[in-house]
Amino acid sequence: MEMEKRLTLELRNKKPGEVKELVLDNCRSEDGKVVGLSSDFENLEFLSMININLLSVSNLPKLNKLRKLELSDNRISGGLEVLAEKTPNLTHLNLSGNKIKDINTLEPLKKLPNLHSLDLFNCEVTMLINYRESVFALLPQLTYLDGFDADEQEAPDSDPEADGDALEDEYENGEGEEEDDDEEEDDLDEEVIDDEEDEDDDLEGEEEEDGVDDEEEDEEEDGEEDEEDEAEDDHPCGQKRKRSLEDEGEEDPEDEEDDEDD
The missing domain is CATH 3.80.10.10 (Ribonuclease Inhibitor)
Structure with missing residues (x-):
């Protein structure tokens, strides 16, 4: 050309x-x-x-x-x-x-x-x-x-004015990076708070479950005691006690009720 x-x-x-x-x-x-x-x-x-x-x-x-x-x-x-x-x-x-x-x-x-x-x-x-x-x-x-x-x-590869502009750009980019870092830190803090709340919820759930288990255990223990009392009445030791009272001349309350009826 x-x-x-x-x-x-x-x-x-x-x-x-x-x-x-x-x-x-x-x-x-x-x-x-x-x-x-x-x-x-x-x-x-x-x-x-x-x-x-x-x-x-x-x-x-x-x-x-x-x-x-x-x-x-x-x-x-x-x-x-x-x-x-x-x-x-x-x-x-x-x-x-x-x-x-x-x-x-x-x-x-x-x-x-x-x-x-x-x-x-x-x-x-x-x-x-x-x-x-x-x-x-x-x-x-x-x-x-x-x-x-x-x-x-x-x-130098470039003139001082161009270098100054480049430094300003780097400074601006650095500020942007700092802002990004702050945002990342805020996100991390929120994640930590969420994790702590989840842990608290888990602990409360475990405590409720423990309370239910304790009530069930108490009910079971009360039932076992009632069964033990009934078993004592039917046990030979209980019958032996009844005979000893008869020997001593003490009437059984049930016998007294029969005499009164007569």
Whole structure:
């Protein structure tokens, strides 16, 4: 796809002045130059033109608000003075995979005072002796070269503002987790209370059953005592007692009742 057609698709009926980010990766540029872009993209902050067979950035329009420019995997070998003229507020520049061979080719970048990140991966210049020391000396405004600072400390993956947003999200999620934990604790407390109530009900049921059993046992014991009394009257010992009373001259109450009848 040609660069101009790709640019029309990316606009999606927007006006150039409304666009802040523009990605034109993997399209074909005519004659190895930037085509279709104009100074009407006055609010553009991020521009990516990766692998579009770009030979030069000479046709790049004036983009005062541009902060990040991706130009990796092209065939750029020089002419970087255009960047200092057309993108004066650039902070990130990626030239990885281009045809840059000499340190002096990077000298025009000294005129970009806000440039603090430069990538030159897979460029021949990275094979030079003392390459990193030379680039940091040439461009003192740089903080990161190929993703590392002068002390070999790796650059963060995101900017501080994004990190701050991520921390806020984590804090909000943490609060949500605490609320969930409180709800779980409340549920556990309710379950414990329910279990205790069930245990109390079981104990009351057992006590009632014990009371019924005790009453039944008392009734059985009373019945057994009555049976024992009746058995004593019929027992020979009871008859013997009756005879002993007759021998002593005492009349049995039943005999007295018979005499009275006579």
